[in-house]
Structures are given as structure tokens and as C-alpha cells.
Amino acid sequence: MNGDATHLRSRNRQHINKRNGFSHSNGAVKESKDDHRCHDHDNVNLMIKKKSGMENGKINCSDKCGLFEKAYFMRWKAEDVLGVVRYHPIPCVFAACMLFFMGVEYTLRMIPASSPPFDLGFVVTLPLNRLLASRPGLNNFLAGLNTVFVGMQTAYILWTWLVEGRPRATISALFMFTCRGVLGYVTQLPVPEDFLGSGVDFPVGNVSFFLFYSGHVAASVIASVDMKRMQRWEMAWAFDALNVLQVVRLLSTRGHYTIDLVVGVGAGILFDSLAGKYLEKHAVGITASGGYSALYAM
Template sequence: MSTKTVVPLRRRSNPLNGKHTNGVSVDGQSRRIGSVNSEMENIVKKTDNGYANGGGGGGGRSKASFLTWTARDAVYVARHHWIPCLFAVGVLFFTGVEYTLQMIPARSEPFDIGFVATRSLNRVLASSPDLNTVLAALNTVFVGMQTTYIVWTWLMEGRPRATISACFMFTCRGILGYSTQLPLPQDFLGSGVDFPVGNVSFFLFYSGHVAGSMIASLDMRRMKRFRLAMLFDILNVLQSIRLLGTRGHYTIDLAVGVGAGILFDSFAGKYEEMMSKRHNLGNGFSLISKDSLVK
């Protein structure tokens, strides 16, 4: 009877990492299937321990997540996730401030740290009406630049996202501004050429000046118009300082204006995505019907 040489079968290597898992060489060393399975079981057990009891499929064997934390984990978080750590410290700090700070009396002017920082500018503008008028006119020009760009992206470039975002933003600003009407600061320095032109009344919360500039800047960055976006950001900072100096907005109005610009730009993007899927617009979103595009 002839003897045959039996050649052990080998699995193919994993195409993702080039490693063998059936007794074949892994990084120059031999590893049996049993050792691989054992290692995988350890990983699964360690993962299960990261969940609370009854969560993650661990059942009664699972532990609360914090029970698995070590000093090494704390060092890793502090080094690689320092931004949320910094905000966590801020939470603790301002919790203490909120519990110990005396409230502003009902008949007093609101306290605004931006007003404190721009006292000197307020005095200069109050003593120089012509300078105040020039700065107001320049700021109105900047508002016109924002509006022109936002409308241009829709009418000339066929990209309505910025326009939709501005519609969302200004409508919500009107609702919030009317719902809670903040008192006009006593040191307010108005101008007939400031926006809204004519020195008329306006909503303080939140700043449409800042939010509109953010919407335009975000669109510029999407289109890789980085220099133009940088210019708008610089002008946005300058207009914020002027608005504080003239007491045309509270600091909270300006801060929320930045967030509102980002938020409603995101909402407009989600709206475009939703409508594109609903109407099967493979080439992107448009306010024009598909029949019109074919024509």
C-alpha cells in the first residue's frame, strides 16, 4: 500500500490586515486557533464590563462603566481629550458662580461684560457723532455684502442652501425677539444710517448681523473660498465690537448669533438632503422642478 503525504490545509490570510488565524505565521510567530479564540473572548468580556448591569448583552455579569476605569485611562483622557475636560472644569466653576452670585436688582440695568470691556469705545462714539455715523454706514455696507452674497448663491449659482438658512434664521429670530423683548440699553447710540436703516426699533435677541455673516462665511468655506470667508470673519468680529460699543446688542445676542448661523446652516443642509431623497434628485438639491431642469 502506497503512503500519501497529507498536507495540512491553511486558511487564506485576512485581506484587511494580512494576518493568518489558523496556525499560520502571524508577524513571524505561530498562533493556534484556540489562542485566537481565547483572545477574542477576553476582548468581548472586557467590552461587556464597560456596560452597566443588563446593558450591552452582558447580563448580570456586566459591571458599571466607571468600575473599569484606571489612572492610566484618566491620563489618556486628559492628554487626548483636553477640550471636553476643559469644559467639564467650566461646568464646575460656573456652578459655583451661579450659587454664589448676587442677582441684578429688578430696576437696574442688565450686567453685560461686553459693555464693561467697551466702555472707552462707547465714550468715544458718544463724543464723536460723526465717527459713529461713519462706522454705522460701514456696518450697513457689510450687511449689504452678506445679503448680496446669500441671495447671489441662489439666484446666480443655483445653490439655495444659504438663502434657506437665512430664511430659517431670521424667522426664528423674529419669534424669539418678540417672545422675550429685552430693554434697550440706556447708553444706546443710534444712527440713521445703521441697519435697520432709519434708526427704527429692532429685536435684540439674537444678532441677525452676526448670524447672517456666519451663514455667508460657512457657505464660502464649503466652496473653498477661504480668503473671502476669512475677510467676512474679521469684519464680523469688528462689527461685534462696534455693536457692543454702541450698545446695539448685548454680548449674549452676539454669542447666540454665532451659534444660530451654524445651527440654521446645518438645518438647511438637512432640509436639502431630505428633499433630494424624497424627489430623487441625483444631481443635488434645487428649488426648480425636475421638469424645468430638463427643459
């Protein structure tokens, strides 16, 4: 009798515990279905916090700052930074020069409008300018030699097309002189006061000319680049040496500003590249009969 009563009380106690959310098994308390629903609700809240960028009261940058976390510089290490200086010194020098000239640009006093342009090349070649001014015969002799060099440039550029059938240098020169004419006209620079002209200089007769940029230098570069492409190294180095002498003479006679000569070098390289792209696109060459023939990759 007592055993049956004890069994009934135990079953009633288990039923009450189940209604309260707990059940006893082997002395351990197990969570009921209500507890699972409670935990599921907590997990949902945690997911919402993660999506909103908040977790444990702190901002979670995994989503908000993902752009910077995936940035290239975030993967840099100390050895990577030092490796840039070790293996790429030239860009590092350029970076230092950029910062230096940024400072110069903000502190340098500009030349007044009433003053002639400042040209460092003119300052360096001032002794030569005075020498040529005092000796007109020497000035005419050097001008004549420079005109011969211009003739050599022209002859080689035309030879590559008319004789060898390679029009790239000729097209480069056409592009270059056309662009030079446009730029020289839209921005006309004053001829320096101490310009030393010569009747045998090119253009012959001391006629008016465009200063920006130097066609003398650009045409020489076009010819030299073509020579190097054809592995005519001796001719190329000779043209480069004569081009340097040409630059010195033009600065000494004030026939060009320094910037004209420097841009002339870049223009020669640029228009040679553009002519190459033009030929690659069209893949044809103009023949004497007016028709077209396949071009070699020159």
C-alpha cells in the same frame, strides 16, 4: 464446617452494612444511594442560595449588583483616567469650568430688577462707547460701513441661489430670520440706556428692532460657512474679520447685548446645518420656472 460458618457470618455482616448505608470493598468505605440522594439535596440547597444572593452566609453580588459590575466605569484603570486628561484636555477644561460656574451660580448675587442688565461686553467697550458718543460723525461713518457689510452679506447669500443655483445659504437665512423674529417678539429685551443710534445704521432710521439674537452676526456666519464649503478661503477670512469688527461696533454702540452676538454665531451655524438637512431630505432645488431640478450636495 468452620469455614462455612465464617462465610455465612461475613455475608450477614455485608447485608447489615448495606442496610445501614455502607459497603466494604478493598478496605474503603463507599457511599450508598442514600448518600448520593443526600448530596443531591445539598446541591439543590446551594443552588437556591446562589439564586437568592446568599452563599456561605454572605451576599453574592453577581446577580444583585450585576448592573454596576457591567458598568463602563468599572473597567477603568489608572492609566485610562490619566489618558483622558492627556489625550482629551479640552473636555477636561470644560468639566472644570462647569464645576466652577456651578459654584458661581450658587454664590452670585443677581442684578436687582430696578437696575439695568449687567453686560461684561459693555464694560470692556466703555471707552469706545464714550468716544463714539462724543463724536457723532465717527459713529455715523462706522454705522454706514456696517450697513455696507450687511449689504455684502445679503448680496452673497442671494447670489449663491439666483446665480449659482445653490439655495442652501438662502434657506439658512430664511430659517434664521424667522426664528429670530419669533424669539425677539416673545422675549423683548430693553434697549440699553446709552444706545448710540445712527440714521445710516441698519435697520435704517433707528426703528425699533429685536435684540435677541443678532441677525447681523448670524447672516455673516451663514455667508462665511458657505464660502468655506466652496473653498473660497480668502473671502471667508475677510468676512470673519469684518464680523469681529461688527461685533465690537455693536457692543460699543450698545446695539446688542453680548449674549445676542454670541448666540448669533451659534444660530448661523445651526441654521446652515438645518438647511443642509432640509436639502438632503428633499433633494430638489427651486428653479426659475417654478419646477424642480436635482440638487448637488451643497
